[in-house]
Amino acid sequence: MSLFSVLDRERTVARPGFSRWMVPPAALCVHLCIGEAYAFSVFNLPMTKLLGITKSTPDDWKLTQLGWIFSLAIVFLGVSSAVFGRWVEENGPRRSMVAAAFCWGGGFLIGALGVSIHNLWLVYLGYGVLGGCGLGIGYISPVSTLIKWFPDRPGMATGMAIMGFGGGAFIAAPLSVWLMHRFSTPTHIGVAETFVALGIIYFCFMLVGATIVRVPAPGWHPEGYIAPPPRKLVTDQNVHVYQALKTPQFWLIWWVLCLNVTAGIGVLGQASAMSQEMFPGRVGPIAAAGFVGLMSLFNMGGRFTWATISDYLGRKNTYMVFFLLGIVLYCTVPHAGRGGNVPLFVVCFLIIISMYGGSFSTLPAYLKDMFGTRYVGAIHGMMLTAWSAAGIFGPTLVNYIRQYQINHAVPKADAYNATMYLMAGLLVIGFFCNLAIKQVDKRHHMVENEADAVGVA
Amino acid sequence: MAPNSEFRHTTPLELALAWGFVGIPLTWGVIETLLNALKLFK
Numbered sequence: 001m002s003l004f005s006v007l008d009r010e011r012t013v014a015r016p017g018f019s020r021w022m023v024p025p026a027a028l029c030v031h032l033c034i035g036e037a038y039a040f041s042v043f044n045l046p047m048t049k050l051l052g053i054t055k056s057t058p059d060d061w062k063l064t065q066l067g068w069i070f071s072l073a074i075v076f077l078g079v080s081s082a083v084f085g086r087w088v089e090e091n092g093p094r095r096s097m098v099a100a101a102f103c104w105g106g107g108f109l110i111g112a113l114g115v116s117i118h119n120l121w122l123v124y125l126g127y128g129v130l131g132g133c134g135l136g137i138g139y140i141s142p143v144s145t146l147i148k149w150f151p152d153r154p155g156m157a158t159g160m161a162i163m164g165f166g167g168g169a170f171i172a173a174p175l176s177v178w179l180m181h182r183f184s185t186p187t188h189i190g191v192a193e194t195f196v197a198l199g200i201i202y203f204c205f206m207l208v209g210a211t212i213v214r215v216p217a218p219g220w221h222p223e224g225y226i227a228p229p230p231r232k233l234v235t236d237q238n239v240h241v242y243q244a245l246k247t248p249q250f251w252l253i254w255w256v257l258c259l260n261v262t263a264g265i266g267v268l269g270q271a272s273a274m275s276q277e278m279f280p281g282r283v284g285p286i287a288a289a290g291f292v293g294l295m296s297l298f299n300m301g302g303r304f305t306w307a308t309i310s311d312y313l314g315r316k317n318t319y320m321v322f323f324l325l326g327i328v329l330y331c332t333v334p335h336a337g338r339g340g341n342v343p344l345f346v347v348c349f350l351i352i353i354s355m356y357g358g359s360f361s362t363l364p365a366y367l368k369d370m371f372g373t374r375y376v377g378a379i380h381g382m383m384l385t386a387w388s389a390a391g392i393f394g395p396t397l398v399n400y401i402r403q404y405q406i407n408h409a410v411p412k413a414d415a416y417n418a419t420m421y422l423m424a425g426l427l428v429i430g431f432f433c434n435l436a437i438k439q440v441d442k443r444h445h446m447v448e449n450e451a452d453a454v455g456v457a
Numbered sequence: 458m459a460p461n462s463e464f465r466h467t468t469p470l471e472l473a474l475a476w477g478f479v480g481i482p483l484t485w486g487v488i489e490t491l492l493n494a495l496k497l498f499k
Binding site: 015016017018019021022025026028029032164167169170171173174208212289290291293294296297300 | 463464465466467471472475476478479480482483485486487489490491493494495
């Protein structure tokens with residue numbers, strides 16, 4: 001028996017009496033760590049002064065160069081979750097969580113080496129490429145396991161894990177600042193040492209999750225659980241990951257996610273500047289920072305709340321709410337700006353951002369409803385390419401439209417109005433994509449022998 | 458009999474440890490952020 005056999009899916013099958021409530025913390029061990037990505041910006045400023053210490057020198061890295069680290073990580077999140085999705089599904093959560101821990105922890109260590117010898121390409125390779133692969137594999141690794149443990153509440157279960165991704169930044173930001181403070185001296189900025197410490201801490205934390213995680217035994221179901229009667233948009237069949245790509249449902253949901261995330265991510269990155277420019281003299285940098293903090297909390301809370309609501313409301317209806325309510329809120333923002341109504345502006349964006357988070361966390365259960373549980377992790381991985389695409393569309397749209405407006409003599413306070421209406425327009429398209437989603441045609445379902453051959457659990 | 462088929466209940470202590478391991482740092486982070494946000498809006 002090899003040393004690595006302890007990572008096999010068969011070795012992670014839960015014995016009778018194992019509580020399924022041990023699985024969400026195992027998933028959170030991974031998601032809280034990889035959620036650090038949202039807090040990476042705390043390193044940006046210190047990394048522009050690694051040589052000059054007190055101020056940037058011409059040889060120091062520029063902010064524009066550093067921005068690529070996060071962008072690369074998000075691109076490789078999408079790429080790796082799509083490429084390794086099937087591997088994750090077939091090898092089980094423990095092996096994939098360990099692989100994610102090696103990539104994520106290793107990414108920090110290579111990044112630390114890059115910082116210490118001042119080689120930006122090594123940082124790109126470490127945090128961006130290897131760390132990005134850790135993000136992608138880690139993000140999808142517990143999803144299908146949670147859905148199998150919680151057939152009665154799949155939205156709530158995956159919502160808990162994906163909430164951790166939103167919450168990871170809350171831990172990472174103060175921890176990183178504290179570590180940098182500890183490792184810095186008057187002649188040295190302790191970014192490399194902080195990367196090493198974070199790499200080791202996250203690696204250990206993720207291994208704890210891999211140790212705890214279990215998959216249910218074949219045929220297991222919660223005590224007293226009665227499978228709900230078949231419904232139109234909830235299948236009890238399975239669709240193979242490659243077959244799913246041939247269905248219109250896959251691509252409609254891809255656009256549903258992409259459009260909703262494009263609208264959300266565009267304003268998430270610009271929230272601070274937008275609030276100050278729309279309310280000049282009333283919202284300063286300090287209040288804007290507080291607003292961004294609140295938005296992060298609603299982003300995290302929305303992931304759990306909306307996914308849980310979807311268990312009762314249905315996935316399609318939940319996305320309908322995201323789109324309809326989103327359209328109303330985006331159209332309200334310019335009025336709030338014109339009327340100088342700061343509380344209305346804040347409330348609008350807090351709800352919008354909660355739905356942005358909710359669209360991520362409701363997605364796995366939506367995919368499970370449409371394509372079954374067998375390959376839901378792999379299909380989810382493919383679907384995350386929509387996130388990568390939205391990560392490019394959203395900020396680009398907001399930035400370019402704002403600049404276009406300013407170049408055409410539109411006052412800064414009104415420069416975001418066109419963007420808000422455009423975002424509402426994107427949500428209208430998303431609404432119709434979601435409306436068009438019907439159940440998957442029977443010809444795409446896996447036949448019984450095919451399902452047995454790949455070991456349906 | 459394979460080891461995995463032996464019956465053993467997960468104890469409340471195991472559950473508390475697992476949830477505490479992730480819950481305590483997360484709660485700390487959320488409280489820190491909330492306090493900062495509220496302080497900044499004053």
